[in-house]
Amino acid sequence: MGWIILGLIYIALVIAFFVYLGGPLLALTGVCFAIGFVGLYLNTLFEVMVKEPSPVPAPVKRPPSETPPDGEEPAYRQYFFGQALADLTHTATVAFGRCRDVVTKSAVWINESLFSDLVLGTWPLGVVAYAGLVVGALVGGLVVGLVAVIHATVVLLLQACAWVLAYVLRFVDTGLRRVRKIRIHCPTCFEEVTFPAYDCPAETCSIRHGDVRPGAYGVFRRVCFCKTRMPTLIILGSHRLQAYCPHCDNALAEATGTSREVVLPVLGGTAAGKTRLMASMVMALDEMASDHGASLVFADDHTKREYERHRTLLVAGENTRATQATQAPRAYSVYVKPRSGTRRLVHIFDPAGELHNEIERMQELQYLRSARTFLFVVDPLSIESYWSALTDEEQAKLEPERPDPRSIRSPEFVFTSSCDNIQRMEVKTNKARLAVAVSKRDLLGDLSVQSGVDPSSESIERWLRDELGLGNMLRSMKHNFGSVAFHFTAAVRHDDGKVDSSIIDLMSWVFERDHLVFTSSGAASAASEPAPSPVTAF
Amino acid sequence: LSATAVDPFRSIRLTVFAVTLLGAALVVFVAVVMASNWVEATFFAG
Numbered sequence: 260m261g262w263i264i265l266g267l268i269y270i271a272l273v274i275a276f277f278v279y280l281g282g283p284l285l286a287l288t289g290v291c292f293a294i295g296f297v298g299l300y301l302n303t304l305f306e307v308m309v310k311e312p313s314p315v316p317a318p319v320k321r322p323p324s325e326t327p328p329d330g331e332e333p334a335y336r337q338y339f340f341g342q343a344l345a346d347l348t349h350t351a352t353v354a355f356g357r358c359r360d361v362v363t364k365s366a367v368w369i370n371e372s373l374f375s376d377l378v379l380g381t382w383p384l385g386v387v388a389y390a391g392l393v394v395g396a397l398v399g400g401l402v403v404g405l406v407a408v409i410h411a412t413v414v415l416l417l418q419a420c421a422w423v424l425a426y427v428l429r430f431v432d433t434g435l436r437r438v439r440k441i442r443i444h445c446p447t448c449f450e451e452v453t454f455p456a457y458d459c460p461a462e463t464c465s466i467r468h469g470d471v472r473p474g475a476y477g478v479f480r481r482v483c484f485c486k487t488r489m490p491t492l493i494i495l496g497s498h499r500l501q502a503y504c505p506h507c508d509n510a511l512a513e514a515t516g517t518s519r520e521v522v523l524p525v526l527g528g529t530a531a532g533k534t535r536l537m538a539s540m541v542m543a544l545d546e547m548a549s550d551h552g553a554s555l556v557f558a559d560d561h562t563k564r565e566y567e568r569h570r571t572l573l574v575a576g577e578n579t580r581a582t583q584a585t586q587a588p589r590a591y592s593v594y595v596k597p598r599s600g601t602r603r604l605v606h607i608f609d610p611a612g613e614l615h616n617e618i619e620r621m622q623e624l625q626y627l628r629s630a631r632t633f634l635f636v637v638d639p640l641s642i643e644s645y646w647s648a649l650t651d652e653e654q655a656k657l658e659p660e661r662p663d664p665r666s667i668r669s670p671e672f673v674f675t676s677s678c679d680n681i682q683r684m685e686v687k688t689n690k691a692r693l694a695v696a697v698s699k700r701d702l703l704g705d706l707s708v709q710s711g712v713d714p715s716s717e718s719i720e721r722w723l724r725d726e727l728g729l730g731n732m733l734r735s736m737k738h739n740f741g742s743v744a745f746h747f748t749a750a751v752r753h754d755d756g757k758v759d760s761s762i763i764d765l766m767s768w769v770f771e772r773d774h775l776v777f778t779s780s781g782a783a784s785a786a787s788e789p790a791p792s793p794v795t796a797f
Numbered sequence: 798l799s800a801t802a803v804d805p806f807r808s809i810r811l812t813v814f815a816v817t818l819l820g821a822a823l824v825v826f827v828a829v830v831m832a833s834n835w836v837e838a839t840f841f842a843g
Contacts, residue, residue, distance in 0.1 A: 297821075301818070301821070304814060304817065305814065308810040308811070308813060308814040309810065309811060309814050319806075335805050335806075338806045338809040338810070338813075339809075342806055343813065346810065346813075405824060406817070406821050406824075409817055409820040409821055409824060410813075410817045410820075412820070413813060413816045413817050413820055414813065417812075417813065417816075482805040486805055
């Protein structure tokens with residue numbers, strides 16, 4: 260009887276336990292497990308994302324060390340384009356493993372502690388603990404799942420923002436360049452460049468990045484495989500890196516994409532004096548820049564090297580060497596910043612005279628498409644009527660200056676050939692300007708054959724037409740080009756170190772449309788005058 | 798330009814962690830408010 264009573268009391272206590280304490284204990288256990296699981300997830304997230312060094316680092320995909328052929332870049336993919344998903348998966352996997360360990364260890368503890376020797380007294384606690392474990396695992400799993408979903412949502416939202424921001428930045432960069440009429444052309448192949456390739460700025464790396472624009476490899480900056488950061492757009496500072504043409508891999512001008520480009524092709528027959536004239540123009544720019552608060556900066560090493568070479572020859576009064584016709588010319592590129600106004604990148608092209616005789620080779624000169632002003636150099640010594648009008652003494656004196664008679668092409672032939680080719684490239688020459696530079700004024704200015712010709716455009720035109728019989732060429736020039744002006748030029752440097760003022764006058768006309776104005780007080784000064792007129796403004 | 802990064806994703810990971818934490822806190826806050834409303838409506842109504 261006593262056992263029955265004890266049994267009934269035991270049953271009553273168990274029932275009372277389940278009725279009055281079971282629920283709250285179950286809820287407490289469940290809440291503890293749920294909070295514990297969320298804590299585990301957040302702790303894992305902290306260890307993966309924040310703690311350094313991470314005890315559970317997420318795998319990071321290493322970028323290739325060289326630019327692979329399939330268009331992959333030697334840079335880390337932007338966080339939201341690969342690594343974010345890897346971090347999310349890694350965090351979830353590690354956190355799930357830790358939660359499972361907790362459940363397993365808790366189950367073992369419940370078994371060992373609550374279903375052992377004192378089983379009659381502890382089994383209700385064990386049952387509640389087991390139920391709490393199950394409920395806690397379910398609730399905790401749900402809450403952890405919710406946090407993981409929040410994590411994934413954050414990743415997806417930021418990824419979407421990164422995409423939008425990347426394309427907004429691209430649009431702004433392109434838009435700003437369009438508004439400022441800045442286009443990028445390669446000075447070697449002269450293809451238009453949508454966006455340059457850049458080398459990694461780290462001295463120990465220097466790997467080429469083909470397309471650094473915002474995208475999968477970075478929005479504001481990208482990280483090279485050597486972990487060096489690089490800006491992704493010109494407005495973000497990529498112009499400070501060395502740029503390369505994506506078409507021909509040659510170096511572009513320094514700070515390319517920051518200034519409007521001005522293209523000036525120098526056309527003319529072999530040994531017409533194109534190279535000398537071009538070098539004198541750059542020299543004049545240099546002089547004027549230092550004298551009048553403007554600035555001239557060589558846009559690349561090639562231009563600086565060639566300029567120094569030609570400058571030495573001009574200062575010494577020697578002839579420049581003929582331009583090689585073996586390859587398409589590379590531009591002489593200089594940045595010109597007037598005292599007031601915006602900076603311009605001036606590309607002056609000096610193709611070999613022989614190219615004008617070859618239609619196919621002329622078609623290689625793609626830069627002609629971008630020019631709005633052309634400079635045509637006429638060497639009077641290549642005109643038969645001029646040469647035959649000289650006295651024997653004058654011919655003997657000038658023989659060394661005359662182009663090789665075997666390679667002489669008349670200016671008319673060279674102009675017609677050049678004009679045809681330019682028009683074949685669909686250049687609207689009727690909207691372009693043509694400056695005709697009658698060269699070697701320093702040698703020929705005092706000759707009787709040029710007596711009475713003043714340096715005005717009209718006078719030179721009349722002389723070329725009436726005295727030298729170039730009427731057809733002049734008519735063709737006037738017919739094909741929107742505006743034509745004639746200049747005598749003397750590509751020489753005087754004793755006072757100044758370039759002849761005829762060069763400045765020529766430049767004033769050539770660059771007028773591009774708002775690069777050069778003036779000299781003696782606009783009509785002739786090259787034969789020993790001292791050039793002082794430059795008054797730039 | 799050439800500042801070398803030890804961890805290329807350091808700053809962005811910190812941002813994601815902070816935003817996730819804020820998001821979780823917001824969800825917990827909303828859950829607690831909803832639960833308290835339910836408790837109030839269920840056990841202390843009237």
